[in-house]
Amino acid sequence: MSLITDDPDRAPRDCTAARRHQSGRRRRWLLIAAASAMALLLAMAIILWLTLRPSSPRFRLLSATASTNATGGMAGTVLLDAYVVAHNPNAHALALYDGLRARASYAGLQLAAAAPIPPFQQAQGDVMLSAALSSSSSAAEETTAGGRSPALLTLRVGGRLRWKVVVWVSSSRTLAAECIAAAVSPSQLRAVVVQDCQCATTIE
Numbered sequence: 001m002s003l004i005t006d007d008p009d010r011a012p013r014d015c016t017a018a019r020r021h022q023s024g025r026r027r028r029w030l031l032i033a034a035a036s037a038m039a040l041l042l043a044m045a046i047i048l049w050l051t052l053r054p055s056s057p058r059f060r061l062l063s064a065t066a067s068t069n070a071t072g073g074m075a076g077t078v079l080l081d082a083y084v085v086a087h088n089p090n091a092h093a094l095a096l097y098d099g100l101r102a103r104a105s106y107a108g109l110q111l112a113a114a115a116p117i118p119p120f121q122q123a124q125g126d127v128m129l130s131a132a133l134s135s136s137s138s139a140a141e142e143t144t145a146g147g148r149s150p151a152l153l154t155l156r157v158g159g160r161l162r163w164k165v166v167v168w169v170s171s172s173r174t175l176a177a178e179c180i181a182a183a184v185s186p187s188q189l190r191a192v193v194v195q196d197c198q199c200a201t202t203i204e
Helices: 016-051 137-146
Strands: 058-071 074-088 094-106 120-122 125-134 152-165 173-182 192-198 200-203
Touching (some): 058 152, 058 173, 074 094, 074 152, 173 192
Antiparallel strands (some): 058 192, 074 125, 094 120, 152 173, 173 200
């Protein structure tokens, strides 16, 4: 048997409200813990970025050779083979390149763009890139007849760049490298050689 009394302090208590209160407190603690973990991860990523902030990559035109594919004594298609060195100076950051493509002009003659280079990643050090470009036969004939001097070779490499530091990957940015050099034997388009030229690199 139980004693029923009008005293509220001695009356049986409802446990449902207490359970709801404990459940609400548990949910709040879980939310606080999740928010704290996310804030900690974000702070660590920012610290890593500030500590290991990548320096811009550098490009160098190692060599370029321009020649003509002459037919019947007439000036033919201008062929340009270029080799570019991409240098990543960062020991703790991978450079992720996407859609790199080379464009060039020689003695005022615009050459067709080379095929894009497949996406690749680069650790610290150098990577050799090659590009083959060409022009139409009519444009080559005009350039040969002009005999411009000095003949300037302008090579542009453009694409997208991202950085990877540990597991964090930066947003994609536009990369452009421009190499300008005076070519040997500017009066002829046969075996014109350019060697070791630094390129101006911009990242936006």
